[in-house]
Each structure stands twice: as structure tokens, then as C-alpha cells.
Amino acid sequence: MLPIERKMRIIEYVRQNRTATIAALAKQFGVHEATIRRDLAEIERNGTLKRTHGGVIMEQWTQEEPSFTERTTLNSDQKMRIGKMAASLVKDGESIIIDSGTTTLHIVKHLLHRNDITIVTNDINIAAELRDAHRVKVILTGGELYSSSFFLNGMFTDHVLRSLHVEKSFIGTPALHPQYGLMHPDERVVPAKQGMIKAAREIIVVADHSKIGKLSLHTVAPNSSIHTLITGKEASEFDLQPFRDSGITVYTV
Incomplete structure (x- = not known):
């Protein structure tokens, strides 16, 4: 799997689960945890996900309140x-x-x-x-x-x-x-x-x-x-x- 494809799949995985640990992502995509950490650092720079201690979360925005x-x-x-x-x-x-x-x-x-x-x-x-x-x-x-x-x-x-x-x-x-x-x-x-x-x-x-x-x-x-x-x-x-x-x-x- 190409790195760019893996990053896209990581984003989709976290979007569906809202949160994920580095260990879970490494197992899911069959790569070392160090590889996942590098992927997450790059994804975070793009503003899509937010890294936490040992994992990652999907940032969710409230743009306006319902009536x-x-x-x-x-x-x-x-x-x-x-x-x-x-x-x-x-x-x-x-x-x-x-x-x-x-x-x-x-x-x-x-x-x-x-x-x-x-x-x-x-x-x-x-x-x-x-x-x-x-x-x-x-x-x-x-x-x-x-x-x-x-x-x-x-x-x-x-x-x-x-x-x-x-x-x-x-x-x-x-x-x-x-x-x-x-x-x-x-x-x-x-x-x-x-x-x-x-x-x-x-x-x-x-x-x-x-x-x-x-x-x-x-x-x-x-x-x-x-x-x-x-x-x-x-x-x-x-x-x-x-x-x-x-x-x-x-x-x-």
C-alpha cells in the first residue's frame, strides 16, 4: 500500500471510529508504530486529525447552533x-x-x-x-x-x-x-x-x-x-x- 493511500485510509478509519490508538492503527494497516506516528504527524499538519497521547482523534466543529x-x-x-x-x-x-x-x-x-x-x-x-x-x-x-x-x-x-x-x-x-x-x-x-x-x-x-x-x-x-x-x-x-x-x-x- 502506498503511503498516500494509507493516510487516506487512516483518515477514513478515524472518521468512522472517531478515535484510534497508534497500536490499533499499526495492526489495522500492518505497519510499524513508528510509521503510523510519521503518518499522523503529516495528517495533523493538514488539520484533518488531532494527535493525542498514544493515539488520534477526529476534530469535530460546531459551525452554528440548531434552532x-x-x-x-x-x-x-x-x-x-x-x-x-x-x-x-x-x-x-x-x-x-x-x-x-x-x-x-x-x-x-x-x-x-x-x-x-x-x-x-x-x-x-x-x-x-x-x-x-x-x-x-x-x-x-x-x-x-x-x-x-x-x-x-x-x-x-x-x-x-x-x-x-x-x-x-x-x-x-x-x-x-x-x-x-x-x-x-x-x-x-x-x-x-x-x-x-x-x-x-x-x-x-x-x-x-x-x-x-x-x-x-x-x-x-x-x-x-x-x-x-x-x-x-x-x-x-x-x-x-x-x-x-x-x-x-x-x-x-
């Missing part, structure tokens, strides 16, 4: 589990920020009957969910309404967030990368998410398994800013271990 309606049906059972776990970390008497999103919406479903909690959010759906929670104080940030997703954003949102100090912020994201951290394809929402992170003592990221390992255009915050990650049991240990190695507490539910 709110589409996102409500994606991994919905997993998001319910994540929401329940996240809510269990909230203590009575705390002030918290809950970011907009379909995963974060499931957090508040488990906070409706809690006592003396203040929830700040930029999400109309989250505020509406809490309308009958009489022992929960709800603060909307204000801002420009993004009607496709029912959240508030912009200068007014950023101004309010800069004035706040809370115990915890629960942040949603379409992409969480082991090297580049929290990411998002839309630069317009980055300042609000950064404001939520700066306002809190503890940052808890809630993301279903499909968001783990993804790249996107803009970095919101490095992994060093994150204290806790809650994701689904569907996430692979291969994907989660780099976050644990960064000192992040990881829950799989």
Missing part, C-alpha cells in the same frame, strides 16, 4: 438527567445564574419548590417556567430578545451581569474542547457568557455528550475557569479524561 425547537428534541432524556443533577448542587438561600439553553431549562424544573433561591437568567423560557415558584426570586437580565431562541442578549444584558455577584453559574455550551475550553460559534453571545462566569464563585458547565470534544469559532473561557462539568453517561471516558486531568470535577448521569 431552539430543534435543540429541545436532541438528547432530551440526557438533558433531563443533567438538569436534575445540576439542580441538586443548588442549596437553599443561594443566588445563582442560569444561562439560556435547552439543557439549562431542565435545571429549573427541579427548583420550583425550593426555598429562598434567587435565580438570574437571560432566558425567557426559564423565567416562564418559574412563574409559579413563589419561594424563588427570579431576575431577568433584560436585553435584546433573540426570538429564535427566546433569550436576551446585548449591551443591557452585559451591563446587568457586570453588577452581579452569585454563588454559582450554570453555563450551557454547544462546544467544549479539551484544549480550548468553552466555545461558541456566535460572537454576539460570548460577552454575556463571560459575564456570567466572572459573576460567580463556582462555574458549572452542563452539556450533553454530543458537545464534548467539539471545536467552534470563539473561545468563551478556558477550562481553568470551570469547576464542574455535568454530562450524560453516553460521553466516553476518552473524551472526559482531559477535563479531569485539568482539575475539573466531572459528573456523568
Whole structure:
């Protein structure tokens, strides 16, 4: 097999399996591990794959978020589990920020009957969910309404967030990368998410398994800013271990 053909087949193999070890690739293609390492170095320079310790992964990009309606049906059972776990970390008497999103919406479903909690959010759906929670104080940030997703954003949102100090912020994201951290394809929402992170003592990221390992255009915050990650049991240990190695507490539910 010619080297160029082997590299093409390596890319296809990793694309189908998402990850591969050097040993597995050497066995698959009947060559020495040193040959595979040289192949992977050249492939990585072309930006197709990303080498890791002892293996390789296929870089996956998030170019844009689906609509709110589409996102409500994606991994919905997993998001319910994540929401329940996240809510269990909230203590009575705390002030918290809950970011907009379909995963974060499931957090508040488990906070409706809690006592003396203040929830700040930029999400109309989250505020509406809490309308009958009489022992929960709800603060909307204000801002420009993004009607496709029912959240508030912009200068007014950023101004309010800069004035706040809370115990915890629960942040949603379409992409969480082991090297580049929290990411998002839309630069317009980055300042609000950064404001939520700066306002809190503890940052808890809630993301279903499909968001783990993804790249996107803009970095919101490095992994060093994150204290806790809650994701689904569907996430692979291969994907989660780099976050644990960064000192992040990881829950799989």
C-alpha cells in the first residue's frame, strides 16, 4: 500500500471510529508504530486529525447552533438527567445564574419548590417556567430578545451581569474542547457568557455528550475557569479524561 493511500485510509478509519490508538492503527494497516506516528504527524499538519497521547482523534466543529425547537428534541432524556443533577448542587438561600439553553431549562424544573433561591437568567423560557415558584426570586437580565431562541442578549444584558455577584453559574455550551475550553460559534453571545462566569464563585458547565470534544469559532473561557462539568453517561471516558486531568470535577448521569 502506498503511503498516500494509507493516510487516506487512516483518515477514513478515524472518521468512522472517531478515535484510534497508534497500536490499533499499526495492526489495522500492518505497519510499524513508528510509521503510523510519521503518518499522523503529516495528517495533523493538514488539520484533518488531532494527535493525542498514544493515539488520534477526529476534530469535530460546531459551525452554528440548531434552532431552539430543534435543540429541545436532541438528547432530551440526557438533558433531563443533567438538569436534575445540576439542580441538586443548588442549596437553599443561594443566588445563582442560569444561562439560556435547552439543557439549562431542565435545571429549573427541579427548583420550583425550593426555598429562598434567587435565580438570574437571560432566558425567557426559564423565567416562564418559574412563574409559579413563589419561594424563588427570579431576575431577568433584560436585553435584546433573540426570538429564535427566546433569550436576551446585548449591551443591557452585559451591563446587568457586570453588577452581579452569585454563588454559582450554570453555563450551557454547544462546544467544549479539551484544549480550548468553552466555545461558541456566535460572537454576539460570548460577552454575556463571560459575564456570567466572572459573576460567580463556582462555574458549572452542563452539556450533553454530543458537545464534548467539539471545536467552534470563539473561545468563551478556558477550562481553568470551570469547576464542574455535568454530562450524560453516553460521553466516553476518552473524551472526559482531559477535563479531569485539568482539575475539573466531572459528573456523568
